[in-house]
Amino acid sequence: MWELVRANQRRAATLVVVMAVLLFLLGYTLAEALAPGAGAGGLFIAFLVWIGLTLVSYFKGDSIFLALARARRIEKKDNPVLFNVVEEMSIAAGLPKLPEVYIIDEAAPNAFATGRDPQHAVVAVTAGLLETLNRDELQGVIAHELGHVANRDVLYMMMVGVMMGTIVLLADIGGRAFFWGGGRRRTSSRSGGQAQLIILIVAIVLMILAPLVAQLIYLAISRRREYLADASAAMYTRYPDGLASALEKISHSTAKLTVATRATAPMYIVNPLGVSQRGLADLSSTHPPVSERIRILRSMGAGAGLRNYDEAFRRVTGRPVGVVPFRALASAEQRSAVLPGAPQAGSRLERVRRTTDMLWRLNEYTFVACACGTTLKFPPAYVGREIACPHCGTVHRIQPTAA
Amino acid sequence: MIFLAFLVVVVLAALWVMGMYNGLVRSRNEVRNSWGQIDVQLKRRHDLIPNLVEAVKGYMGHERNTLEAVTKARQQAIQVTGDVAERAKAENVLSQTLRSLFAVAEAYPDLKANQNFLALQEELSSTENKISFARQYYNDAVMRINNKIQMFPSNILASSFNFQMEKFFEVEAAAERQAPQVKF
Incomplete structure (x- = not known):
């Protein structure tokens, strides 16, 4: 580095x-x-x-x-x-x-x-x-x-x-x-x-x-x-x-x-x-442009090293010269990314949670992540403007569009 | 004139060799330093576990086996003083038992509402993350020095000054590498 x-x-x-x-x-x-x-x-x-x-x-x-x-x-x-x-x-x-x-x-x-x-x-x-x-x-x-x-x-x-x-x-x-x-x-x-x-x-x-x-x-x-x-x-x-x-x-x-x-x-x-x-x-x-930064990051696929980023950069922007300095690139190996869905989630509960989350999303429930680690989910029919986290009591404001 | 040119070449070559040697030393120090980082986090985890077991005990009387497994794994991880590979193995066992403890804890709503437990859970899972990031940095450092030791021309210098290949801190057992499957 x-x-x-x-x-x-x-x-x-x-x-x-x-x-x-x-x-x-x-x-x-x-x-x-x-x-x-x-x-x-x-x-x-x-x-x-x-x-x-x-x-x-x-x-x-x-x-x-x-x-x-x-x-x-x-x-x-x-x-x-x-x-x-x-x-x-x-x-x-x-x-x-x-x-x-x-x-x-x-x-x-x-x-x-x-x-x-x-x-x-x-x-x-x-x-x-x-x-x-x-x-x-x-x-x-x-x-x-x-x-x-x-x-x-x-x-x-x-x-x-x-x-x-x-x-x-x-x-x-x-x-x-x-x-x-x-x-x-x-x-x-x-x-x-x-x-x-x-x-x-x-x-x-x-x-x-x-x-x-x-x-x-x-x-x-x-x-x-x-x-x-x-x-x-x-x-x-x-x-x-x-x-x-x-x-x-x-x-x-x-x-x-x-x-x-x-x-x-x-x-x-x-x-x-x-x-x-x-x-x-x-x-x-x-x-x-943010959209370009996002596209580069997303198209890195399974790689996460400097070299992978450089390749993604050239692919997305179409520019012949990458953004990582040559000297750094020469010593930068490819790194493999943690694939989405793979991180440390081994337990059965984690799997069940992920599946139910998917179902909640399909029903247009709104998710609000609380700083204490809890995710609050509430139905599209919820009309309140704010909701308190049951664990730590933090009150979250809800965007009017989401309610 | 020829002598002068010769002198220049010799000086340049000496500087080059010096740079290469310093690079090797730098890489070796980086490996040692980053191993120290891992060590700090592993110790922190050992220190946190008794608090966790204490906080959980009252709620999870029925899960004695899980709690004992954690305590035992911690004991073993503390006692191992061998090389990188052995310690990695013991620590991975500990990670596994902790993970099952937190999975079991999900079934106890009272426990999950306990502030103390939540704080400990955040601390421990963050420590897990820190261990894995420290390991990532360490493994990168190990790869860098191993590359230098094996690749030409730095390998000549490395072998004459007796630079040793370093060991990777390996990721868990093969079973853990698999992504979890989602079943409907």
Whole structure:
């Protein structure tokens, strides 16, 4: 698995360098265009802004993020099932330390992970997620999030995100400076006009293009990370269907996540700002289309390894190049998935239960999974708006359509 | 000039061998570390079982055999100190008896309403999951080092530094691998 981490690190370094070049070029030409000879100063300012933002987000990024999402930390006794699932998945991912668990009190089902390295990992889920998903699905979601942690995505996206932010910021400042002071300066520069003109044009072009390029790079990386985290989740759980049906449920939910903003959206498992249509929106989206992610996971069949995911990815998207880095793929064997219906259910009772469940479903009974492990079933004629779990007393609200 | 080129080649080769050796050591440590993970979870299960038996006793007086089987299997699993294969076998027996205990418990509605029992059941079934995920990680690590030990060219280095093949933590008996059948 560390092959994947290493491949990520190499790729991260390359892209960070590309963006750094873009950033410094922008800083230099902007300053040079505004005041000839001040290029070095502009370079210095660009560097300072970047270092400052990087330090802040490295050390304080996760707490800022958690505060923005209004997440609160919970202990094991608050939700033993969630804690157990997180612990199970961190074992499967081979993380050195149990991540901290946070809850967001929102009805929209979603989740994210943050923390700069596996030692400081945090997973946060919404209350709606816990209410909507069964244990297998929850496991898939947590595995996806811990996949981000294990692949060092959080740090990587943070670095690239800060770069992008700095470029956008500089371009914005430059634009304002041109607007307010540009005219005065142009009249005063008589000598060396030609060189100055070229610098000016380069600066304007960079000012317009650099933020766009930076954002496109950022978004492309973000989408790729989502695929990779899905692949990791399939490998950890050996049960791609769990994540697939979780994604289905999350994307079908109509509740809006009010705490999500454009800045925090890329961190969530499913884009909280709504699902983009295919086509033009594709390039400007932080997440791959959910339907495509589900189709890839579902078509993995009996395989659950990185290689299986890569094959499924190429089959579904029709793209010739897979999503898993070559180096990681070279050492990734096929893994067989736990076939649906096979997990640990040996007892006769388990079989009987499954059969009766099927019959209940045929009669259009509604199933609500309670966090304590009980599944509540009630007939289509039930008119109440809420139902209490007979075991733990949790009151579940029922969607009006289901009642 | 020729000497310089020769030197470069030698240094590069040395670096390559060094990287390979470090890779082998890393894989071996990974195996040991992940075995430690399994061990932690197995111990946790041993610790939880007396509580479970205690909680269940009052309700399931008639199921003495099942309870005794669990206690006995736990005793045996604690005592086994052999290699990976032997421990796996004892632990699998324990898993089996626990599973039948929980199956029998379904027939006691009072027990199923007991908070303490439900909490223990969640803890134990999660521990089962943790064991199987730790085993999955361990087996992956074992496969990685075994591949390195057997494949060219790392096999030369592995045999000269005496790296041993590691043992898999095998999945239960053949009967358990079968998917349950649904009968109408």
